[in-house]
Amino acid sequence: MTSHEKKLVAVDIGGTGVKTGLLTETGTNLASGHFPTPRHDYRLMTEMLMNHIDENYATGFDGIAISSTGLVDPGTQEIGMSSPIYEPFGKELVRQLQARYRVPVSAENDGNCALLAEKWQGAGQDCHDLAMIVLGTSVGGAVMIEEKLVRGSHLLGGEFGYMLMPVKQGAKRWEIWSITGATRSLVLDTALKKGVDPADLDGRQVTELLAANDKEAQEAVADFIEQLAVGCYNLQYVLDPQKILIGGGISKADFLLPMLQEKIAEISSHIPSNVLLPEIAICRFGNESNLLGAVYDWRNKFGCGQVVAINDEHQL
Incomplete structure (x- = not known):
């Protein structure tokens, strides 16, 4: 990792668990974490994710890259439209993370992230x-x-x-x-x-x-x-x-x-x-493909090496 290389918190939201990692913008995994998906009350997801980030990655990062099951609107970045499972947290997750951490945040469907990982560094x-x-x-x-x-x-x-x-x-x-x-x-x-x-x-x-x-x-x-x-x-x-x-x-x-x-x-x-x-x-990558693909998606949206200004009204 070079001194100017950005670090991203990558998040993979699954049906039973949430995997996270601190990855460089070139895909090197520096740290990993996980916690169970709050299936009893999905509205707790945002709070649990923020607490997890604060406890595990508070040393500093330049962005958050999310992979999630369910539909993800590429324009609004809302997750799980019309889904009773994901919509309770997904509609506002990107905006809330962005406002809390003041960094650019991206979201993409997990299947798309897996393909992006293979296109970037794998079999494609x-x-x-x-x-x-x-x-x-x-x-x-x-x-x-x-x-x-x-x-x-x-x-x-x-x-x-x-x-x-x-x-x-x-x-x-x-x-x-x-x-x-x-x-x-x-x-x-x-x-x-x-x-x-x-x-x-x-x-x-x-x-x-x-x-x-x-x-x-x-x-x-x-x-x-x-x-x-x-x-x-x-x-x-x-x-x-x-x-x-x-x-x-x-x-x-x-x-x-x-x-x-x-x-x-x-x-x-x-x-x-x-x-x-x-x-x-x-496929070359297994369980970590979604995290890697989420990082590649973040790079595509915000530009590798670019400085992205964030304000309260910023829309992805």
Whole structure:
């Protein structure tokens, strides 16, 4: 870190916890912290965050960079519009932090932040056009075209988890991808096939069962990979990105990338009009990607190395 390099408090607001860090403007993490999301009363979020900043980062910083679940308006910087969870604190969070600390504050959706991290220092550095699929308790994502985030008219750009997938069992014929194709869905499907309590399984154990040639795990993983392959194939022809990045904890599993590439090639072989196969890459960053992407977002909004004047009426 150089003597003139700015330091930023980066904040990642999640559904169950808030992660923080003191990062340089080039992405070096100098300190880390966390506290639980106040799920009993979300109105306490602002006060808890300010107390956390005061206790952990009071030595001085030049800005605050926020990544948050929920929708984030790029103009007003309001978080969680119309969401009963995030709106109680999100509408005023940026303005309140700005008034309290007298530094520029930015906010961006967490999926977009993850993509920004990969574009900045990860698997998407050499790309102008990117799509990202994040596999976790749900399916998330983000899109960048010509190095600009695609938000859409309702800020739903990249919300791939709402895509419909056919359902093979039960009364429903269709369900959203976040229900059928998330990592949690893979665990539940494996547990159902094995007749065990889902609470006794997690993604790591499913990976171990697959490595041991467990029949039920093989079937569940095959269904999981097929849905992911169909999603990637469709996104390639809707968005035509240079790369499709896969994130989330399970993306690091040894089986995922080769099985996914094989399944995409198999699907494509049955489509005479197929033009190309999607280029798939695994995200470089894991749990810290949102903090890093938030810093990159702050840099883009306020300019690396620039001095930004803050007053009570300043609007981001």
